Amino acid sequence: MTALLEVQxxxxxxxxxxxxxxxxxxxxxxxxxxLIGPNGAGKTxxxxxxxxxxxxxxxxxIFSGKNITGRSPDQVVHLGLxxxxxxxxxxxxxxxxxxxxxxxxxxxxxQSLRAARATALEVLEQVGMASRANxxxxxxxxxxxxxxxxxxxxxARPKLLLLxxxxxxxxxxxxxxxxxxxxxxxxxxxxxxxxxxxxxxIMNLSDRILVLNLGxxxxxxxxxxxxxxxxxxxxxxxxxxxxxxxxGAS
Amino acid sequence: xxxRRPLLWLILALAALFVWLPLRNHDVALREDLILVAVAxxxxxNLNLMIGYTGxxxxxxxxxxxLGGYVGLYLATVLNWNLIVAALIAGVTVSVLALLFGLGxxxxxxxxxxxxxxxxxxxxxxxxxxxxxxxxxxxxxVSFASYAPLGGARRALWITYYLIIGVMALSLVLxxxxxxxxxxxxxxxxxxxxxxxxxxxxxxxxxxxxxxSVSAFLPAVAGALMFFKNGMxxxxxxxxxxxxLEGIVMLMLGGQGTVAGSALGGALYERLRSYxxxxxxxxxxxxxxxxxxxxxxxxxxPGGLIGWLYRLVPRSREVVE
Amino acid sequence: MSGILASMIDGLLIxxxxxxxxxxxxxxxxxxxxxxxxxxxxxxxxxFGMYLLxxxxxxxxxxxxxxxxxxxxxxxxxxxxxxxxxxVDRPILMSxxxxxxxxxxxxxxxxxxxSTSPYNVNFSVPGITVGEYTFTGNHxxxxxxxxxxxxLLELFLRRTRAGKAIRAVxxxxxxxxxxxxxxxRVLMVAFxxxxxxxxxxxxxxxxLFPFTILSGAGYQLKSFVVTVLAGLGKPFGALIAGVLLGLLExxxxxxxxxxxxxxxxFGLFVVVLIAFxxxxxxxxxx
Numbered sequence: 048m049t050a051l052l053e054v055q056x057x058x059x060x061x062x063x064x065x066x067x068x069x070x071x072x073x074x075x076x077x078x079x080x081x082l083i084g085p086n087g088a089g090k091t092x093x094x095x096x097x098x099x100x101x102x103x104x105x106x107x108x109i110f111s112g113k114n115i116t117g118r119s120p121d122q123v124v125h126l127g128l129x130x131x132x133x134x135x136x137x138x139x140x141x142x143x144x145x146x147x148x149x150x151x152x153x154x155x156x157x158q159s160l161r162a163a164r165a166t167a168l169e170v171l172e173q174v175g176m177a178s179r180a181n182x183x184x185x186x187x188x189x190x191x192x193x194x195x196x197x198x199x200x201x202x203a204r205p206k207l208l209l210l211x212x213x214x215x216x217x218x219x220x221x222x223x224x225x226x227x228x229x230x231x232x233x234x235x236x237x238x239x240x241x242x243x244x245x246x247x248x249i250m251n252l253s254d255r256i257l258v259l260n261l262g263x264x265x266x267x268x269x270x271x272x273x274x275x276x277x278x279x280x281x282x283x284x285x286x287x288x289x290x291x292x293x294x295g296a297s
Numbered sequence: 298x299x300x301r302r303p304l305l306w307l308i309l310a311l312a313a314l315f316v317w318l319p320l321r322n323h324d325v326a327l328r329e330d331l332i333l334v335a336v337a338x339x340x341x342x343n344l345n346l347m348i349g350y351t352g353x354x355x356x357x358x359x360x361x362x363x364l365g366g367y368v369g370l371y372l373a374t375v376l377n378w379n380l381i382v383a384a385l386i387a388g389v390t391v392s393v394l395a396l397l398f399g400l401g402x403x404x405x406x407x408x409x410x411x412x413x414x415x416x417x418x419x420x421x422x423x424x425x426x427x428x429x430x431x432x433x434x435x436x437x438x439v440s441f442a443s444y445a446p447l448g449g450a451r452r453a454l455w456i457t458y459y460l461i462i463g464v465m466a467l468s469l470v471l472x473x474x475x476x477x478x479x480x481x482x483x484x485x486x487x488x489x490x491x492x493x494x495x496x497x498x499x500x501x502x503x504x505x506x507x508x509x510s511v512s513a514f515l516p517a518v519a520g521a522l523m524f525f526k527n528g529m530x531x532x533x534x535x536x537x538x539x540x541x542l543e544g545i546v547m548l549m550l551g552g553q554g555t556v557a558g559s560a561l562g563g564a565l566y567e568r569l570r571s572y573x574x575x576x577x578x579x580x581x582x583x584x585x586x587x588x589x590x591x592x593x594x595x596x597x598x599p600g601g602l603i604g605w606l607y608r609l610v611p612r613s614r615e616v617v618e
Numbered sequence: 619m620s621g622i623l624a625s626m627i628d629g630l631l632i633x634x635x636x637x638x639x640x641x642x643x644x645x646x647x648x649x650x651x652x653x654x655x656x657x658x659x660x661x662x663x664x665x666f667g668m669y670l671l672x673x674x675x676x677x678x679x680x681x682x683x684x685x686x687x688x689x690x691x692x693x694x695x696x697x698x699x700x701x702x703x704x705x706v707d708r709p710i711l712m713s714x715x716x717x718x719x720x721x722x723x724x725x726x727x728x729x730x731x732x733s734t735s736p737y738n739v740n741f742s743v744p745g746i747t748v749g750e751y752t753f754t755g756n757h758x759x760x761x762x763x764x765x766x767x768x769x770l771l772e773l774f775l776r777r778t779r780a781g782k783a784i785r786a787v788x789x790x791x792x793x794x795x796x797x798x799x800x801x802x803r804v805l806m807v808a809f810x811x812x813x814x815x816x817x818x819x820x821x822x823x824x825x826l827f828p829f830t831i832l833s834g835a836g837y838q839l840k841s842f843v844v845t846v847l848a849g850l851g852k853p854f855g856a857l858i859a860g861v862l863l864g865l866l867e868x869x870x871x872x873x874x875x876x877x878x879x880x881x882x883x884f885g886l887f888v889v890v891l892i893a894f895x896x897x898x899x900x901x902x903x904x
Contacts, residue, residue, distance in 0.1 A: 098496065124498035132496070138489035149486045152479050153498030160479045199497060354714055405891055407710045408653045412842050413888055419839055420884035427877055434877075538835065542722065549715060584726025592701060592719035595712060 050109075051076045051207055051238050052128075057096055057106030059089075066092040068262040069106070074207070079229070079239040081253030081270070083246075085282060089262040090242045091133055094209050097240075098130050099123045111206060127155040130209035131196035133242070137184035144180040146195055147171060147202045154203025167202055174198045174228060190221040194228075201232065208232065210241040214248055226252060250274075258282070304473055304556060311560070312466035316459065332458055332526075334567045335465040339519045340540075341547045341563035342468045342556065346512040348545070349554035350481060351505060352488030353403075354411040357418030358544055361513040362520035363535030364391045364421060367431055369521020370530050374443045375430075380453075381460070384521035391517035392510045399509035403502065406491065422536040436531025443525075457526040461519060468515045472556045475511075484508055539584065543570070546591045552601030561602055624751040626868040631753070631761035633864015635822045637857035638764040639837055640844035641771065642815030644856040647845060649788040649808040650706050655717040656697055658838030659724035660813050664690070664820020665829045666732060672739050679741040679825050680759050683767070686821050690814030698809040706805060728831035738828040760822040767818055768857045771811070775853070784808050839880065843887045 052074040059067040067089040074080045082090050095101045097108060099120045107116045110128055118126075129150070138146050144167055151163035151170070158166060171177045174194045179187065187195060193213050200208055210229070214222050226248055233239055243249040249256065250270045258266040258273060260282040266273050273279055315335060319328035340362060347355045365387040372383035402413040426434045447453035475481040486494035487501050495501050524530040543566065551562020566587075573583035598605050607614050639661055646654045667689060671682045701720045705713040743755030775781040786794040787804045795801050820834065844863055848855035866886075867879060 100492075100496070119500075120496045121498045121500045124496070130496060132493070136490050136493040138486055138493065140489050141485060145482070145485075149482055149494070149497050149499070152482060157498075160482065163479075203498060348711070352711070354711055401892070402888060405888075408714065409846075409891055411710075411714055412653070412846075413891065415839060415842070416884035416887050419836075419880045423877055423880040423884075427875065542718065545715065545718070546722075581730035582726060584729065585723050586726075588719045588722030588724075588726055591722065592716060595715045595719065596704065599712070 049076050050074065051111055052097070052240070053109040054097065055107045055109070057093070057108065058104045059092055059096055059101055060104055065262050067096060067259075070259070070262075070264045071106075072257050072264065072267050074238060074240055075254075076206075077233070077236070077238055078254045079233055079241065079252050081249040081256040082240065082242045082259065083244075083249060083256060084259035087261075088259040088282075090259055091211060092262075093259065094130060094211055094240075094242065098128055098209060121153070124154055124203055124205075125157065127204070127206035128209070129154065129200035129203040129205035129207075131193075131200050131211055131213055133211040133215070135189070135192040135196050137187070137192055137195055139183075139185040141184055142180070143176060143182050143184055143187070143195060144168070144171065146184050147198050150199035150202035151204070154205070156204050163202070166204070167198075170198050170202045173201070173231070175224070190217050193217065193225070197225075197228065197232075201237075205237060207238045207240060210239060210243075212242050212244060214243055214245045222248060302473060302477070305470065307557075308466055308469040308473070308560075311469075312462055315462045315465070319458070328455075328458055330571065332461055332523075333571065334564050335461050336519055336523055337544075337547060337563035337567035338465050338560050339461075339468045339563075340516055340544045341551070342472045342559040343512045343514075343516050344544050344548055345472060345553060345556070345559040346475065346484075346508050348548060349559065350475065350484045350488060351508050352491075353407075353505065353509075354545070355414045355509075355512075356411055356545070357414040357416075357421075357541055358512070358516070359536060359538070359541035360418045360421050361391050361395065361516040362523075363425075363530075363532075363537075364394070365517025365520030366524035366530050366535050367425060367437075367520075368517070370437050370439065370524050371431060373521070373525055374437065374439045377443065380447065380457070380522070380525060384460070384518045384525075387521035388514045388518040392514045395513035396506055396510035399506035400502070403505040403509060418536060418538060418541060422532050425535070426532040432531075434532055436529060436535075439525060439528045454526060457522050460522050461526075464515055464519050464522070469556055469560055471511075471515065472559065475508075476556060480504070480507075543587060546587050546594075548601075549591060549594050549599075550601055552603030552605075555601075555603045558601050558603035565602075622869065622872055624753070625872050626865055627753065628757060629864040629866070629868020629871070630861055631757040631864070632826065633861040633867070634761040634764040634768075634857065635819050635826075635860070636837070636840050636844055636863055637860020638768055638822065639816055639819035640841040640848070640856040640860050641768060641853040642812040642819070643838075643841045644845045644848060644850065645771075645784075645815070645853045646809055646812035647850050648852065649784060650702075650805050651710075652702060652706065652713045652717065652809075653710070654702075654809075654812060655714060655838075656701075656720045656724065656813070657816050657841060658834035658836075659721045659728070660690070660693070660816035660834070661820035661823070661837045662728060662829070662831050662834030663693070663724065664817035664822075665824035665833065666728065666737070666831070667817060668821035668824040669737050669739055672741060679739055679821075680743075680763055683763060683818055683821055687767075687814045687818050690817035691810045693817070694810030694813030695806060697813060698806045702809055703802065703806070725831060725834075732831050734830045734832055736828040736830050737824075739824045741825060756825050760825055763822055764819065765857075767815070768854065771815070772854050780804075780807060836880070840883060843883050843890075846887060846891050 050073045055071050057067060057070050070093060084090050096103050099118050102117055107114060110126060113126060115123055115126060147167035147170055148163045151158050151166040171180050174197055176191060176194055176198060184195060197213060214225055217225060222245065229239060229252060253270055255269050256273045257264060258279050265278040265282060266276045315331055319331060344355060344358045347353050368390050369383045369387035372378045372386060373380050398417060402410060405413050425431055431437060444450040444453040447456050483499040483504050486497060486499050487504060491501050547562040547566040548559055550566055552558025570583060573579045573586060594601060643654055643657050646652055664686060667686050668679060668682060672679050697720055701716045705716045743759045745752045745755045775785055783799045783804050786799060787801050791801050840863060844856055844859045847859035
C-alpha cells in the first residue's frame with residue numbers, strides 16, 4: 048500500500064484556542080480511516096485544514112505525492128480530494144441533478160457540461176437518487192440532502208473522499224443504506240476519511256481510526272486497539288455509555 | 298445547443314423588429330423611443346449577469362456605461378478615430394479596468410460588495426470630474442466634423458441606432474450563452490452558496506472578476522455609441538446614480554436571473570419612465586412610482602413578471618429558457 | 619502650519635456629525651443585519667425637517683433637535699413596518715432592495731416638493747476667535763450636540779432595560795428570544811433610533827452647509843466608510859471613527875480640491891474593508 052494522504056505536524060489556532068495542535072497521520076490508498084473524538088476535539092477543523100478551507104499555521108499536507116499545503120479548496124478538488132459538509136449545504140435554488148453536475152464539472156476531471164451530465168446521472172443512480180434528479184434541492188429530506196452531499200463529492204471523481212458526519216440525524220434504516228453506500232464507494236477504489244459519532248458504524252467500517260482530543264492526536268490504530276487504548280477511554284470518560292459502545296462494537 | 302433554444306430566435310426576431318419598425322416610415326421619434334428601450338435592455342441584461350446569475354448586487358453598474366461613453370467620445374472626436382473602433386476600444390478598456398477593480402473589491406462578500414460598488418461610482422465620478430483631458434466637470438462635445446466620416450449627422454444617427462440594436466441583441470445572446478454554459482453553472486453555484494461552490498471546485502474569485510468584467514463590456518460599448526449620438530457628455534449625465542438604481546428596478550420587475558426577464562423589465566420600465574417623464578402631472582413623481590413599484594415587486598413577487606409567468610404557466614419555462 | 623491645525627479642528631468638529639450619522643447606520647446594521655439604504659434620504663429629511671421647523675418657529679436651531687428626533691423615531695417605526703420587518707433574516711438582496719425602494723420614494727417625493735435646488739438654515743451662533751483664526755459657532759454647537767446625543771445613546775444602551783435588550787438581541791437574537799425578549803419590538807426600536815440619529819445628523823449638517831434633497835447621498839457614503847472603519851454594530855466606535863474621518867478631511871483639504879475627497883474616502887473604504895474585515899476597533903474572533 049502507498050500513502051495517499053500524509054499530514055505532518057499540522058496546527059491551527061483561533062485567537063486563544065488551539066483548535067488543532069501538531070497532528071500527524073497518514074492515510075493509505077484504498078483504506079477507510081475513521082476520525083473520532085469528543086465534541087470540540089477539532090475534527091471538522093482538521094477536515095477544513097486538509098481541504099484548504101482554513102490555512103494551516105504550521106505543518107504540511109501531502110496528497111497523492113503533491114504538497115497541497117495552503118492550496119484553496121477549489122484547487123484541492125481538482126487534484127482529487129472532495130468532501131461533504133457536516134451541516135448540509137445544497138445549492139437550494141438548483142435541482143438535484145444540477146447540484147451534482149456542478150460537482151462533476153469542477154471536479155478532478157473538469158468535465159464538460161455534457162460529460163458532467165452523464166456522470167451526474169450515473170452517480171445519482173449509485174446513491175439511489177435517480178428518481179429525484181429533477182426535484183429542487185431544497186425540497187429534499189435531511190437523509191436525501193446528506194446523500195446529495197455525497198453524490199456531489201463523488202461526481203468530482205475523487206481519489207479521496209472526506210465525509211463529515213454523513214450518518215448524523217438519520218434513522219436506522221437510512222444509516223444502514225448509507226453504510227452500504229460507503230462500502231461500495233471504497234470498493235470502487237475511492238479512499239475514505241470520515242468523521243462519525245455513530246460509534247457502531249465507524250467501528251465496523253473503518254480499517255483504522257484516528258482519535259483527536261482537544262486538538263491533539265491521542266491514538267491512531269485499528270478499531271479493536273483503539274477501544275483498549277487508555278487515553279481514548281479517558282477522553283471519553285464522563286460519557287460512560289460511549290465507552291460501553293466502543294467496547295460493544297469491537 | 299444554443300441554436301436550438303427558442304429564445305435565441307425570439308431575440309433575433311426582436312432585433313429585426315427594432316430595425317424594421319422605425320425604418321418603415323422613417324419615423325425619427327419612434328427611433329428615439331426605441332433606442333432608449335434598447336439601452337435599457339442592454340444595461341439590464343448585463344446587470345443581470347451580476348445580480349441574477351452571481352448574486353452580487355452592483356449599485357454602480359452605470360459606471361461602465363459612463364466610462365465607455367467618455368473613452369469612446371474621446372477617441373472618436375478628440376483623436377478622430379472610426380466610431381466602431383472607438384466603441385470597441387472603449388468596451389475593452391472599461392472591461393480591463395473592471396477586471397482590475399473586480400479582483401480588488403470582489404474579495405468583499407454580499408453587502409460589503411454592494412456598498413463598494415456605490416463607492417466605485419462616486420469615486421469614478423469624482424475622478425472624471427477632475428480629469429483635465431476629459432473636460433473636468435463641463436465634459437466634452439462631439440464636434441460636427443466627427444459625423445462627416447459617417448456621411449453627415451443625419452445618417453450618423455441612423456447608423457448609431459443600428460449599432461445599438463446590434464449591441465442589444467449581442468447582450469441578450471451573451472446572457473443566454475452564459476446561462477447555458479459551464480461558466481454559468483459555476484456562477485449559479487456561487488449565487489446559491491459561495492463557500493459550498495468553492496468546496497465543489499469553483500474558483501469563485503476568478504469567476505466573479507470575469508463576470509464583473511464581462512458585464513462591463515457591452516454597456517461600455519453602448520455608452521460610447523449613445524453619448525456619440527447625443528453629441529455631448531459630462532460627469533453628471535454619464536454617471537447618473539438614479540439611472541444606475543433604476544436598472545435594478547427594471548431587473549427586479551422583469552425577473553432577475555432570467556434573460557427574458559431582464560429584457561422585459563428593461564423594455565416595460567423604460568416605456569413607463571418615458572410616459573411618466575413626459576406626463577405633465579406625473580413627471581415629478583416618477584421616482585416615487587418607481588420606488589413603490591420596486592417595493593411591491595420585491596415584497597409580493599420576488600421572481601418578477603417572468604417568475605409570475607412560470608408559476609402561472611409552468612411549461613413556459615421550457616420556451617423562455 | 620497653524621492653517622492646517624485650524625482646518626483639522628474644523629474637520630474634527632464636522633467629523634463628530636459624520637460620526638453621529640454613522641451611529642444610526644451602525645446600530646441598525648449591528649442589531650438586525652440590515653444595511654439601511656434609506657439612510658441617505660433620512661439624513662436629507664433631517665435637513666429639510668430642520669429647515670421647515672426653523673422657518674416656522676425661528677427659535678434656536680439646536681433646540682429644535684429634540685422635536686426632530688421624535689419625528690425621526692415615528693418615521694423610523696413607519697419605515698420599519700413598511701419595508702424592514704419582513705426582510706429580517708431574508709437574503710441580503712431583499713433588505714438592500716427593500717430599503718432602497720423606500721429611499722427612492724422619499725427622494726422622489728422630496729424632489730417633487732423642494733426640487734433639487736439648494737436650501738439653507740439661516741441661523742448662526744457667535745464664533746470663537748483664537749489668534750488669527752475664528753472657529754464658527756455653528757461648527758462648535760453642532761459638534762457639541764452630536765457628542766451629547768451620542769453620549770445619551772450610549773447611556774440608553776448601557777443603563778436602561780430597553781437598551782440592554784437591544785444589545786442582547788444584537789449579540790445573539792435566538793438566545794435573547796429564549797430569555798423572553800420580544801425581538802420584533804426590539805428591532806423596531808433599534809431601527810427607529812437609527813433613523814432618528816440619521817435625521818438628527820442631517821439637521822445638524824443643515825446648520826453648517828447649504829443642502830439639497832440629494833445631499834444625503836454623500837453623507838450616506840461617509841457613514842458607510844465610518845461604519846466599516848469602526849467595525850459593524852459598534853455605535854460608539856462609529857462616533858470616534860467619524861471624528862477621525864473628519865480630521866483626515868481637515869488635514870488634506872488645504873492641499874487638494876474638495877472634489878477629490880470622495881475618491882480618497884472610497885479608497886479608504888476599500889482598503890479598510892480588505893485589510894480589516896472586522897473594523898479597526900473590531901476584535902478578531904474565530
